[in-house]
Amino acid sequence: xxxxEVISGIVRGVAGQLIHVEVEIRxxxxxxxxxxxxxxxxxxxxxxxASALRSIGHPLPSMKxxxxxxxANIKKKGTAFDFPIxxxxxxxxxxxxxxxxxxxxxxxxxxxxxxxHGAGCCLPxxxxxxxxxxxxxxxxxxxxxxxxxMDGIQIIPMEHLSDVLDYFHGTMKNRTGLRKEWVPEExxxxxxxxxxxxxxxxxxxxxxxxxxxxLLVGSPGSGKTMAVKRIPTILPPLTDSQRLEVQSxxxxxxxxRNIADWRCPVRMPHSSIPKGALIGGGQEPKAGEITLxxxxxxxxxxLMEFRQECLEALRQPLEEKRIQVNRLGWNYVFPADFQMIxxxxxxxxxxxxxxxxxxxxxxxxxxxxxxxxxxxLDRFDMxxxxxxxxxxxxxxxxxxxIRSRVINNIQLEKxxxxxxxCSFFSELKAEDVMxxxxxxxxxxxxxxxxxxxxxxxxxxIHKILKLSMTLSLMDGEDNICPVxxxxxxxxxxxxxxxEVAGDGR
Numbered sequence: 210x211x212x213x214e215v216i217s218g219i220v221r222g223v224a225g226q227l228i229h230v231e232v233e234i235r236x237x238x239x240x241x242x243x244x245x246x247x248x249x250x251x252x253x254x255x256x257x258x259a260s261a262l263r264s265i266g267h268p269l270p271s272m273k274x275x276x277x278x279x280x281a282n283i284k285k286k287g288t289a290f291d292f293p294i295x296x297x298x299x300x301x302x303x304x305x306x307x308x309x310x311x312x313x314x315x316x317x318x319x320x321x322x323x324x325x326h327g328a329g330c331c332l333p334x335x336x337x338x339x340x341x342x343x344x345x346x347x348x349x350x351x352x353x354x355x356x357x358x359m360d361g362i363q364i365i366p367m368e369h370l371s372d373v374l375d376y377f378h379g380t381m382k383n384r385t386g387l388r389k390e391w392v393p394e395e396x397x398x399x400x401x402x403x404x405x406x407x408x409x410x411x412x413x414x415x416x417x418x419x420x421x422x423x424l425l426v427g428s429p430g431s432g433k434t435m436a437v438k439r440i441p442t443i444l445p446p447l448t449d450s451q452r453l454e455v456q457s458x459x460x461x462x463x464x465x466r467n468i469a470d471w472r473c474p475v476r477m478p479h480s481s482i483p484k485g486a487l488i489g490g491g492q493e494p495k496a497g498e499i500t501l502x503x504x505x506x507x508x509x510x511x512l513m514e515f516r517q518e519c520l521e522a523l524r525q526p527l528e529e530k531r532i533q534v535n536r537l538g539w540n541y542v543f544p545a546d547f548q549m550i551x552x553x554x555x556x557x558x559x560x561x562x563x564x565x566x567x568x569x570x571x572x573x574x575x576x577x578x579x580x581x582x583x584x585x586l587d588r589f590d591m592x593x594x595x596x597x598x599x600x601x602x603x604x605x606x607x608x609x610x611i612r613s614r615v616i617n618n619i620q621l622e623k624x625x626x627x628x629x630x631c632s633f634f635s636e637l638k639a640e641d642v643m644x645x646x647x648x649x650x651x652x653x654x655x656x657x658x659x660x661x662x663x664x665x666x667x668x669x670i671h672k673i674l675k676l677s678m679t680l681s682l683m684d685g686e687d688n689i690c691p692v693x694x695x696x697x698x699x700x701x702x703x704x705x706x707x708e709v710a711g712d713g714r
Contacts, residue, residue: 211235211301216314216343217293218334219285222534222541223461223496225337227314229279230290232297237273245278248286257288258295260321265371267304274298286493289328292317292347296373305377314338315347323370327351332460332468335362336453347373356468359453391469398439400608405598406432412593412700414611417443418618419679420633422527422549422588424512426705427595428566429559433552437508440550442608444506445616446471451504458503458544462496474505480514488522494534494541499526502547512551517580523549527588551589553581555705562594562705578706590635590672591700618682625682634675634682642674646689652677655694673697 211234218227241255255276259269276294278285293315300307316334318326327349335346339362348356350366367373375381400410409425413436416423425433447455455474459466478487478498489497499507509515526532526545534541556574560566569577586592623632629641637645648656656670676697677689684693 213297213300213307213310215293215297215300215310216338217290217316218314218338219283219287219289220330220333220461221283221539222494223333223458223500223543225334225457226283227334227337227341228283228285228290230293230297230315231277231279232294232301233275233277234270234298234301235273235275239271239273241269241274241276243276243278245276245281246284247278248284250288251278251285251290254288254291254294254319257291257319257321258298261291261295261319261323261370262298264321264323265369265374267299267302269298270302284493287328287330288318288326289316291319292325292328292349292370295319295370296347299373304374309377312343313345313347314343316352317347317349317367319370325349325367325369325372330460330463331356332453333457335359336457391467393470393472396442396608398442398608400436400439400442400611401605403432403435403439404605406436406595407598408699409436409593409595409598410606410611412591413440414443414615415676415679415683415700416548416550416591417445417615418622418683419590419635419676420548421590421635421676421679423551423591423593424586424589425550425552425593425595426555426562426702427552428563429554431595431597433595434510437510437550437552439608440506440508441472441475443612443615444473444475445612445619447473447504454544455504458496458500462501464501474502475508476502476505477508477510480511482515482519484516484518484522487519488526488532488534489541489543490534490536492536494536494543496543497532499523499532499545499547500543503544505547507547507549509549509551512553513577513580515580520580520585521582524584524588549588555594562596581706586703586706587668589703590676592703592705593700594702594705614683622679622682634678637675639671642671642678646674646678648674648689649691651691652689652694655691659698669701669703673701676700 214229214231216227217230218225243252243255262269278290296315299305300310316328316331318328320326331348331352335356344361345363347365347367350368353364353366356364365376372381409432415421417440427433452471456466456468476498485491487497488499489495527549530546532543532545555561556567556569557577558568561569561574622634626632629637631637660670673694677693680693680696681689
């Protein structure tokens with residue numbers, strides 16, 4: 210009896226799952242069987258493997274052949290098991306040293322002539338294998354370009370099954386290939402396009418710097434969507450670990466993205482999106498728009514046009530920064546550390562905040578705002594009512610200027626938050642807020658007065674303080690001042706609902 214085991218993998222949700230491919234050859238009537246909870250395309254591997262081995266002059270022997278994919282209680286889908294099965298057979302036949310396969314992860318589909326095709330979705334599996342101490346990978350050459358520049362791993366690209374024999378015999382040619390350097394597309398939008406609206410620009414810069422969830426409320430044409438579309442031009446770059454994590458999610462979802470892309474993901478789903486597509490799910494759970502916005506921004510333009518169930522589904526991810534989905538007894542965890550930016554009109558006609566222009570009855574206004582529940586509104590750190598402002602005399606700043614300032618301020622922010630486990634002021638817990646901001650007696654009195662007048666809630670006090678810390682950082686101050694608290698209050702106008710709908714909403 211001959212036995213060999215190699216390592217491969219699949220993607221479950223957005224994470225990689227290592228699979229042990231076991232091959233056994235023993236005496237008996239000629240028979241080839243595969244077990245291990247296989248899908249149809251995975252079970253068809255035996256035909257592709259048999260033909261590929263014949264094409265390189267090493268046909269399978271006329272014996273009892275058994276292939277097991279372990280663990281057997283996980284559904285195996287896809288065609289990436291062809292290559293590892295063939296390599297295991299080569300080891301069983303004594304053509305390559307089986308002892309050297311212990312720390313190699315193998316992925317790829319085989320053609321009948323032995324050519325190796327890319328498996329796709331390799332990055333989640335590679336990241337999981339690296340955690341388990343595996344640093345060498347046999348992959349199709351066409352998968353190589355999407356996995357370059359990764360630390361701690363060795364990618365060995367192969368085009369044909371015979372390359373495996375050449376590799377172990379020391380005769381394999383080096384295939385580095387020509388890698389195309391990734392160049393980001395030029396941004397067509399720029400903040401210099403926005404004339405006036407200094408209050409809005411200041412709010413957007415504060416939201417990006419402190420990573421505060423932002424809701425813009427205003428009449429049609431006031432500049433809400435125009436400002437939101439320009440936010441990607443001032444976002445800081447992803448770190449290397451964040452970039453790989455985002456790329457892994459997009460690979461698992463089957464969405465094209467260059468691994469060298471350092472830009473934060475920005476997702477802007479249409480208001481007709483169903484709940485499953487927003488939070489993720491399905492019989493075989495896939496990432497939704499919330500997870501695709503991980504380490505980036507989820508833009509909900511025209512917030513009130515989204516379904517009620519979609520809006521309420523946002524509450525848990527905004528707090529816990531992850532989504533848990535249970536399917537057939539398996540628990541899938543999708544990361545959801547994102548910043549939310551929403552825009553909305555104050556009423557169906559959009560002019561409730563402008564005197565004499567609204568055409569809506571009080572009943573229509575209340576029905577319209579009913580979707581915006583108190584708990585969801587409270588998740589927003591900043592609620593800004595946008596109105597038209599006069600154009601200033603000085604020329605407007607460009608996105609490049611604002612972005613440079615944002616990057617510098619975020620670096621200072623991380624230095625101030627060292628030891629807290631947080632990267633942004635918005636992530637601070639209540640006890641850390643009071644310890645870090647050290648509010649003066651004047652600031653405390655101002656907040657207490659606002660709370661007594663029902664202008665802000667007790668939870669809102671901490672949100673005001675966190676936003677004040679961001680504003681003081683932007684102004685180059687070490688401690689928050691009353692002027693920062695007052696400005697933060699103007700950026701948190703949660704009372705617009707009463708202003709629009711009236712008492713007894």
